[in-house]
Amino acid sequence: MEFDAVVVGGGLVGAALARALRGAQLALIAQERPAAPGAGFDTRVYAISPGNARFLESLQVWQRMPAARVTPVHAMRVHGDDGRSVLEFDAYRAGVSELAWIVEDGWLQDALWQELAVQDRLQLFAPAACERLEVGGEAARLALRDGRTLAARLVIGADGAHSAMREQAGIKASERAYGQVAVVANFACQRRHDNVALQWFQGGPVLALLPLPGDHVSMVWSTTEAHAARLLALAPPALALEVAQASQQALGELAVVTPARGFALRRLIAARMVAPRLALVGDAAHVVHPLAGQGANLGFQDARELAQVLAARGPYRDPGDLRLLRRYERARAEAILAMRGAVHGLYWLFDVRSAPLAWLRNAGLNLTNRLSVMKNVLMRQAMN
Template identity: 35%
Template sequence: MDNPTSLTILRGMTYDSDILIVGGGLNGPALALALADAGFSVTVIDAQPAGARADAGFDGRGYALAIASQRLLSAIGVWAGVSANAQPILEIKITDGRAGEGPSPWMLHFDHAEIEEGPMGFMLEDRFLYAAFLKAMEAHPGITHVPGETVINQEVDGSRVSVSLASGRQLKGRLIVGSDGRKSGTAERAGIKRTGKDYGQTALVCAIEHELPHHGIAHQFFMPPGPLAILPLPGNKVSIVWSETHEAAARIQALSDDEYLEVLKPRFGSFLGKFSLAGQRFTYPLNLTLADSFVAPRLALIGDAAHGVHPIAGQGLNLGLRDVGALAEVLIEARRRGEDFGAVDVLDRYQQWRRWDTATLVAATDSINRLFSNDNAFLRFARDLGLGAVNAMPGLRRTFIREAAGLTGDLPKLLQGRQV
């Protein structure tokens, strides 16, 4: 709902909402719903016009949601509206090789039957998830959705933060949350610097319709220029995330659809029978970007605004939803104790909770990409041997499966499927 006249008065100061969230993609609405369910008033400032992505047709873009992320979506009331369109991930097969030569005989195979919680995760298209968030936000009385607006300035004044919108409108709250992507204006305006690097790779993204069933199996095929992920969608469709050097990706993207498929064929193989393109083709450059701090006075960052990682393990959205769960829990518990939930000592609890998990995943994805995205004969032998060795150890393999499912570490309550 959009109700700009809604005001909260606290200790003589006027606020439009308790919390102002900049960014209306996925993490921002998820946090808004989690907080509004706990009694916070929340405003979501969304650069997208109203409904811009809500009625989108099939284009193949999707997310690999870990079990923990699915539990959070269920806890905030979103999963019921999208579950019918989700594809369970029942197995993951990880291989190494060269295009046209097929994979190495050494592989790592994860099967959901090795854990008790069910599928390791779900594939869900962007169009369904975004529409569900939009519907849930519009229906929630505690959320004010401000679409088609961008923030051009933000200021902190004691216990209040104010933002200025491009339209000239001003909004005031007690905390601002940046969920506005890798080039976060919220972080930049707060003076938060970033570290990172360009991977020299571009991801080619598309969807493929194929002849034979995929049986809910996700594939990760490592090749010297970069990995190829084949991710199952409902029906006989898969989502492709295919990494090449910037130069090669630009040449491939410029090809006709038929020529594009000819380049893909030796990489994709024939295990799903005949295949064709379904939907649009996309590209995006791959880089690593990490905010030097996840918090500042009366400000917190979540999702890509805090950390942008390589898509090699499909953990970008899962990492952001862990931020959502942790920040929501910290803020809700602080307010229950009568604390100023926007105070720096409260926000530091969120940062301490999330910093180690983020750093660990950043290091892991960066190391895996460097280890596999090359054609060094010695490294090829070592990594193939490593895949085979892990696959031969059920205990270690089960640990990796639980990690992929998001079931390890200090999980926020929402990611356990519990209310805060």
């Protein structure tokens, strides 16, 4: 079986890229097909930037999600770790109608896969896993675990943080554990959230409450491994009480509506995003701390850029040509560097273990000072 391109990995980024490459002779290899979304709220939710909402709209995906399950964020309130400082980001002042949209994983995956199911010239291999990559002069060869083999002029590694495609292409990645676990759960809240996303920096841990439809919020509490283990072991009423207290009762009393889950947090950056006949997208190329909700957003931007570079190449040019792929890598370098710097910088500034923080504190810098540089970078990048 021969293809122009094969996308390995059917997560959010791989699925969106497969959709963005419509028209090409394409294969998507996915380990599983997403389950149909249930009536309850999904534990995994994403803040999606306005730029990526437009991208997903151009793929006919955004409009497939039920409008009642897509929540606009009109403002964001960030609380510092000194108990006093508050910084606000406001859509109105930024001259936009919303800062982001909160969507549930299940509904977004479902919308993507509904479009993929009717896409011409796309062959879906799901469930299937790619086991081996061999790159030759004219094509790359992929061996699936079930024994089938595929040939493609371009392989796209969208296979997540533990990317086998990255490893088999010999691309090094530097990786570090944050020593934190993100505990996620959804709550019904006593007070209205008014479409405001709330965040508390707690000298290392970061607690965020993101608005969901009705009087509901989604929590992401990135905290120490020991604290996370304790939170995950709590009965729902005790967890709700602890989160209500940590959020200073900003939304009144809380009640758990979706049980808690934990995700160990790491950061990762691949030394290259491309190799002969291979391009990496999404978490396969870069993983960032979820405190700014930017991981999937960076991945969708990769997908947009790679699709644009391939579309602009002209009918006779080989999509696996390394010079062409380097154009994609160069186009992404600055935005990835800026976002990684801003996200990691924020984490580091508020981490009690970092010595420079003590110096900054002693110098009397408050939250607004500490955030002002980051704020500009984040605002500019996060809207894309």
